[in-house]
Amino acid sequence: MTPRSSARPGGRSARVQQAVHQAVRDLEAEGGREVLTVPLIAARAGVTPSTIYRRWGDVRELLSDVAVERLRPEAPPADHGSLRADLEAWVEQFTEEMSSQIGRTYIRDALLGDPEHGNAARCSDYAAEQLKVIGARAAGRGEAVPGVEAMLDAIVAPLIYRILFRPSDLSPAYTHTLVSLVVAPR
Numbered sequence: 001m002t003p004r005s006s007a008r009p010g011g012r013s014a015r016v017q018q019a020v021h022q023a024v025r026d027l028e029a030e031g032g033r034e035v036l037t038v039p040l041i042a043a044r045a046g047v048t049p050s051t052i053y054r055r056w057g058d059v060r061e062l063l064s065d066v067a068v069e070r071l072r073p074e075a076p077p078a079d080h081g082s083l084r085a086d087l088e089a090w091v092e093q094f095t096e097e098m099s100s101q102i103g104r105t106y107i108r109d110a111l112l113g114d115p116e117h118g119n120a121a122r123c124s125d126y127a128a129e130q131l132k133v134i135g136a137r138a139a140g141r142g143e144a145v146p147g148v149e150a151m152l153d154a155i156v157a158p159l160i161y162r163i164l165f166r167p168s169d170l171s172p173a174y175t176h177t178l179v180s181l182v183v184a185p186r
Contacts, residue, residue, distance in 0.1 A: 019045040020052060021066050036063075064113025067106040068122050076133045083138035083145060084183045090134060091155060091175040094127070099163045099170050107164060127156050146182040154181040 023044035027036055036059050042049040056062040077090045097103050113119035128148050135145040146154075155178045162170055 016045075016047055016051060016055070017065075020047065020056075020062070021069060024062060024066050033063075038062075060112050063109045064111075064119045067109035068113075068119045071106050071110060071123050071126060073126055073130055077130050079137055082141070083134065083143045084179060086134045086137065087151075087155070087179045087183060088172075088176055090130060091159070091179055092172055094130075094156075095159055095163070095170050095175050098159070099167055104163060104167075107160065124152070124156075128152060131156075144184065151182050154178060 020041060023041045024036065027040060027044055038049045038052050038059060041059070041062070042052050045052075052062065056065060077086060077093075080086050080089050098107060107123070110119050110123050131148050131151045135148065135151075138145045155175075158178060159170075159175070162174075
């Protein structure tokens with residue numbers, strides 16, 4: 001498979017990506033995943049199948065790319081006044097979004113992609129960036145802030161495991177317990 005190129009902001013590459021991603025979402029909504037083929041997606045997007053094959057390789061890689069774009073946070077995390085409050089609010093929102101049926105589907109799709117292309121790493125980077133924002137705000141308030149990797153390991157990793165394999169107990173109490181692993185007690 002040919003390595004997938006990154007879309008530049010703006011330009012033809014971005015327009016093609018947007019059209020193809022929209023075609024995938026529309027076709028999936030209309031007929032389910034079983035109808036998704038490269039020729040059908042290409043026709044809906046107004047591109048040639050070779051464009052999709054050249055850029056994504058196959059439907060699986062394309063679904064992974066669509067998922068990663070859908071998992072990108074739309075805004076920075078809200079400021080609730082303290083590291084603990086910010087993390088608890090962010091973790092609750094993250095858990096709610098990722099544990100939904102569509103969230104779990106997107107996580108699984110992101111993991112389907114070729115590891116060499118880095119879609120799973122891009123998802124991890126999204127969480128890391130959100131945690132960096134929370135940490136920088138807390139540090140600006142003079143709070144002690146754990147490292148991003150420590151927060152990923154103690155909060156995000158167990159959440160993803162639970163979301164995918166043991167979704168029965170994803171209560172705010174559970175998520176707050178995870179936050180307590182990295183934030184000093186009140």
